Amino acid sequence: MRGRFDFYPPWWHGRFKGCGYRITVARQAILEILSKTTEHLSAEDIFLAVHKKCPNIGLTTVYRTLDLLVQMGLIYKHDFGDGRARYELAEGPKGKLHHHHLVCTKCGRVIDYTDFIDQEIELLKQTEKGLSKKFNFKITNHLIQFYGICEQCQKGN
Amino acid sequence: MRGRFDFYPPWWHGRFKGCGYRITVARQAILEILSKTTEHLSAEDIFLAVHKKCPNIGLTTVYRTLDLLVQMGLIYKHDFGDGRARYELAEGPKGKLHHHHLVCTKCGRVIDYTDFIDQEIELLKQTEKGLSKKFNFKITNHLIQFYGICEQCQKGN
DNA sequence: TAAATAAATGAAAATGGTTTTCATTAACAG
DNA sequence: CTGTTAATGAAAACCATTTTCATTTATTTA
Numbered sequence: 001m002r003g004r005f006d007f008y009p010p011w012w013h014g015r016f017k018g019c020g021y022r023i024t025v026a027r028q029a030i031l032e033i034l035s036k037t038t039e040h041l042s043a044e045d046i047f048l049a050v051h052k053k054c055p056n057i058g059l060t061t062v063y064r065t066l067d068l069l070v071q072m073g074l075i076y077k078h079d080f081g082d083g084r085a086r087y088e089l090a091e092g093p094k095g096k097l098h099h100h101h102l103v104c105t106k107c108g109r110v111i112d113y114t115d116f117i118d119q120e121i122e123l124l125k126q127t128e129k130g131l132s133k134k135f136n137f138k139i140t141n142h143l144i145q146f147y148g149i150c151e152q153c154q155k156g157n
Numbered sequence: 158m159r160g161r162f163d164f165y166p167p168w169w170h171g172r173f174k175g176c177g178y179r180i181t182v183a184r185q186a187i188l189e190i191l192s193k194t195t196e197h198l199s200a201e202d203i204f205l206a207v208h209k210k211c212p213n214i215g216l217t218t219v220y221r222t223l224d225l226l227v228q229m230g231l232i233y234k235h236d237f238g239d240g241r242a243r244y245e246l247a248e249g250p251k252g253k254l255h256h257h258h259l260v261c262t263k264c265g266r267v268i269d270y271t272d273f274i275d276q277e278i279e280l281l282k283q284t285e286k287g288l289s290k291k292f293n294f295k296i297t298n299h300l301i302q303f304y305g306i307c308e309q310c311q312k313g314n
Numbered sequence: 315t316a317a318a319t320a321a322a323t324g325a326a327a328a329t330g331g332t333t334t335t336c337a338t339t340a341a342c343a344g
Numbered sequence: 345c346t347g348t349t350a351a352t353g354a355a356a357a358c359c360a361t362t363t364t365c366a367t368t369t370a371t372t373t374a
Contacts, residue, residue: 022341022350043331058353063332065351079236083361084331102294111292116284123280127273131303135268137259139305146288148296179321179370200360215324220361222322240332241360 015072026050026057030065031074031089040078040086040101040110080145082108104150111150120144172229183207183214187222188231197235197243197267237302239265261307268307277301 012031016023033049034041041049047062066087069075078086080103090096100120102111128139169188173180190206191198198206204219223244226232235243237260247253257277259268285296 020350024341024351026352056353060333060354061352079238081236102288102292102296104294105297111294113288113292115291116287119280120284123276127277128303130273131259131270132305134272135259135270136308136311137261137268137303137305138311139259139303140262141304143300143302143304145300146285146294146296147298147300148289148294151293154293154295177321181322181370183323213324217325217362218323 012074015074019072021068021072025054026061027065027068029054029057030062031069034069034075034087034089038112040080040088042084042086044084046087080108080110081105081147086110100144100146102146102148102150104153105147106149106153109150109152169231172231176229178225178229182211183218184222184225186211186214187219188226191226191232191244191246195269197237197245199241199243201241203244237265237267238262238304243267257301257303259303259305259307261310262304263306263310266307266309 010028010031013023016027021027029050030046033046039045043059043062043066046066047057047059050057050062066075066077066085070077070087074090076088076090078088078101080086080101097114098117098121099112099114100117102113104110124142124144128142131137132139167185167188170180173184178184186207187203190203196202200216200219200223203223204214204216207214207219223232223234223242227234227244231247233245233247235245235258237243237258254271255274255278256269256271257274259270261267281299281301285299288294289296
C-alpha cells in the first residue's frame with residue numbers, strides 16, 4: 001500500500017529546480033541509496049549499490065553527482081583516513097541530528113555520536129570567537145574526530 | 158664560531174639507536190629540514206629542500222623516512238584537505254607547545270594556535286571519557302581543526 | 315681494519331582513488 | 345514534438361603514494 005506522500009515528488013526536487021539542476025535517473029538513484037543507509041559510503045560503495053538497479057550508471061557520474069550534492073549541501077564528505085572519501089546525507093526532510101564521529105583505526109568502523117555535542121558546540125563557539133578575533137580569521141567550519149579501537153577489535157582479533 | 162653543543166650528536170640520534178635504526182645521510186638531512194621550519198611541509202617540499210643539499214636522495218626515500226619518523230613519533234602527519242599529506246616536527250629537544258590548526262580553505266595557509274588549547278583539552282578529556290564508557294571504545298587520538306578564510310584572503314583577491 | 319650482513323636506498327613501475335576529455339544521450343523549456 | 349544544453353559513459357589522464365628489485369651503505373663481526 002502506498003504511503004500518503006508517495007504521490008508527491010521527493011523532498012529534494014525543489015532544491016534541484018531552485019538551482020537549475022536537472023533531475024536525472026542517476027541523481028535520484030544516488031540520493032535514494034544515501035537516504036536508505038546510516039553508513040558512511042565511499043564513491044565505490046555507492047557505485048556498486050546503484051549499479052544493481054541501474055547497471056548503465058558509471059562511476060564517473062557517481063563522482064560528479066557526489067560533488068554536486070556536497071556543493072549543494074545535501075551531503076557531507078568525510079575523510080576518515082582510509083584513503084577514500086565517504087559520504088553521508090546531511091539532512092532528511094525531518095532534519096538530522098548533528099553528530100561527530102568515532103573512527104576505529106583497526107577495522108575502519110565509524111560510530112556516530114551525538115553525546116557531548118552541546119558542550120562541544122559551546123566550546124567551539126567560544127574558540128571560534130576568540131580565534132576569529134585574534135587572527136582575523138573567518139571560521140566557516142570545523143572538524144572534530146576521535147580515533148581509537150572499537151569494542152569488537154578490542155576483543156577478538 | 159661553533160655553538161657549545163655542536164660537538165654532541167643531534168638529540169634524535171639516541172632515538173634511532175634505541176630502536177635499532179641506522180643514522181643515514183638522508184634521515185639526518187630530512188630531520189634537519191623539518192627542524193628548521195615552522196611550516197607544514199609536504200613530502201615534495203621536503204624532497205626539493207633536501208635535494209638542494211643532497212641531489213642523490215630520492216623521493217621514495219623521503220616518503221619512507223617520513224613514515225618511519227611518524228611511526229617513531231618524531232613528526233606528525235597532517236591532512237589539511239589539499240590532497241597531500243603535510244609533516245611537522247612533533248617536538249624539539251626542548252619540547253614544543255601543543256597546538257591545533259586553522260586552515261584557510263582559499264589559499265591553504267595553515268595557522269598554528271595555542272590559545273584556548275587548555276579548554277579544548279579539558280573538553281576533549283571529558284568527551285573521551287564519556288565516549289569510551291558509552292561505546293566501550295578505546296580512544297587513542299583526536300583531531301580538531303578549524304576551517305575558514307584567512308585575513309589576506311578576506312582582503313585582496 | 316677488512317670482510318660479512320642486513321638495512322637502506324634510488325629508479326622505475328605499479329597502485330588506486332579521483333578527475334578530465336570528448337563524443338553521445340537525455341532532461342525539459344517552448 | 346523538437347531544439348537546446350546539461351548530463352552522461354568510457355577511456356584516458358592525473359597525481360600522491362607505494363612497491364619492486366637490484367645496488368649501496370651503515371654497522372657488525374672476525
